[in-house]
Amino acid sequence: MIEHPEKGLILFDTGYAPRFMEATRKFPYRIYRWMTPVDMENDFTAADHVRAAGYSPDEVRTIIISHFHADHICGLRDFPNAKFLCSREGYSAVSVRRGFAAVKRAFLPDLMPADFAERAVWIESADRVKLPAEYAPFAEGYDLFGDGKLTAIALPGHADHQIGILLTDGTLPPVLLGADAGWSRKAVQENRLPHPLAFIVFDSSRDYKATFGRLAELCRRNSGLRQVFTHCPESRALCDLPYDGGDCE
Ligand SMILES: [Zn+2]
Numbered sequence: 025m026i027e028h029p030e031k032g033l034i035l036f037d038t039g040y041a042p043r044f045m046e047a048t049r050k051f052p053y054r055i056y057r058w059m060t061p062v063d064m065e066n067d068f069t070a071a072d073h074v075r076a077a078g079y080s081p082d083e084v085r086t087i088i089i090s091h092f093h094a095d096h097i098c099g100l101r102d103f104p105n106a107k108f109l110c111s112r113e114g115y116s117a118v119s120v121r122r123g124f125a126a127v128k129r130a131f132l133p134d135l136m137p138a139d140f141a142e143r144a145v146w147i148e149s150a151d152r153v154k155l156p157a158e159y160a161p162f163a164e165g166y167d168l169f170g171d172g173k174l175t176a177i178a179l180p181g182h183a184d185h186q187i188g189i190l191l192t193d194g195t196l197p198p199v200l201l202g203a204d205a206g207w208s209r210k211a212v213q214e215n216r217l218p219h220p221l222a223f224i225v226f227d228s229s230r231d232y233k234a235t236f237g238r239l240a241e242l243c244r245r246n247s248g249l250r251q252v253f254t255h256c257p258e259s260r261a262l263c264d265l266p267y268d269g270g271d272c273e
Pocket residue numbers: 091093182183204
């Protein structure tokens with residue numbers, strides 16, 4: 025969750041929520057549940073996290089969606105007043121898919137709010153900006169709010185048109201929210217690709233490897249930038265720890 029001084033509460037993805045079980049009740053969507061069994065009994069949903077921070081889910085004004093895999097969009101329907109900031113091309117790649125074609129992309133149509141298209145704001149309509157040299161080899165992105173604080177960058181491969189967010193508010197150390205472009209910070213730092221079997225679920229192995237290589241290079245060049253990945257075991261702890269000025273290990 026990001027507390028933006030002018031734009032209010034912003035979420036980056038929404039994780040799992042109990043409606044995942046309903047969305048995977050019927051075949052062929054149940055295949056998703058068989059492939060990735062989920063236990064949410066003791067876990068907070070995105071809405072729980074918002075409430076724990078002292079806000080109501082109604083107060084969330086923007087949800088940035090990195091990509092449309094089910095484990096990133098289960099909570100979308102819990103935030104009735106939020107706009108959805110996402111890649112138009114990423115949305116187009118999944119929005120009409122149903123049945124096996126959807127499951128193949130880890131997309132569960134029932135998780136999408138009925139009015140998604142009306143509430144969507146395409147990142148491609150934001151200003152395209154050049155990134156400072158310290159973020160090379162990434163050269164450009166979309167300045168989502170025109171204030172230089174949240175810049176969407178392309179991280180394709182794991183999913184079609186996946187995006188990450190570069191957070192640079194000038195007062196805190198910069199952070200890159202990389203979603204699923206890497207599985208752990210350590211793997212990116214060591215430029216260690218996932219097991220070959222993992223590539224089965226990626227939309228493009230070639231793009232994934234290229235993105236991963238660029239993240240590894242960024243890590244090598246810019247040790248002050250925190251790279252945070254959704255499934256990284258260190259990410260949860262990192263969220264509660266003060267920044268120690270160390271490298272991105
Ligand atoms: Zn994913």
